[in-house]
Amino acid sequence: MMTIVREATSTDLLSIVSIYNEGIEDRIATLETETKDLPYMQEWFDKHKNRYKVLVAEYEGNIIGWSSLNQYNNRCAYAGVADLSVYVARTFRGKGIGNMLLTAIEKCAKENHFHKIVLFTFPFNQLGQSLYQKKGYLEVGVFKNQGILDGKYVDVMAMEKLLK
């Protein structure tokens, strides 16, 4: 059976939150340290209206990853810039799902008149780094000691990709 990528619906939110929580628990993806629940994810989903798409990857009826275009900044000067999230279920990482989700979300971004995607990642996130470099994301720079994760400062790398 093939993996398909499609727009998310609210019935996907339980899977989305559980995949997000794996990313939170693994301490490689986000500065968030507290796992999230369904109401949190519903509120997040409700903010992803119109141009701010959420996509899921589905394999044999199960959601195995998701990606989203998030608002980068609410000033209208930045309306063409989207912030990216991408999360793949632990057991499906390193199998090309992130690649599929990024290809699909970039298409969505272009269709919805974004000219650029930005993302913030940890320099030590190896799978993320391999994927972003392969997809043509360029390093903007590294914020030193930018966030606190489990009581320690961590660096955060900003990356960007111009879509046209």
Ligand SMILES: CC(C)(COP(=O)(O)OP(=O)(O)OC[C@H]1O[C@@H](n2cnc3c(N)ncnc32)[C@H](O)[C@@H]1OP(=O)(O)O)[C@@H](O)C(=O)NCCC(=O)NCCS
């Ligand atoms: C980061 C993430 C989204 C990448 O998605 P993925 O499905 O794992 O990535 P892909 O398999 O599409 O691509 C990863 C690339 O890294 C390579 N790779 C595989 N294992 C690797 C490893 N141990 N170290 C480094 N690179 C590796 C893969 O070969 C692939 O490159 P290739 O297609 O040229 O072979 C996913 O791993 C994930 O969800 N991680 C946890 C959450 C997270 O970090 N999200 C990003 C927040 S910024």
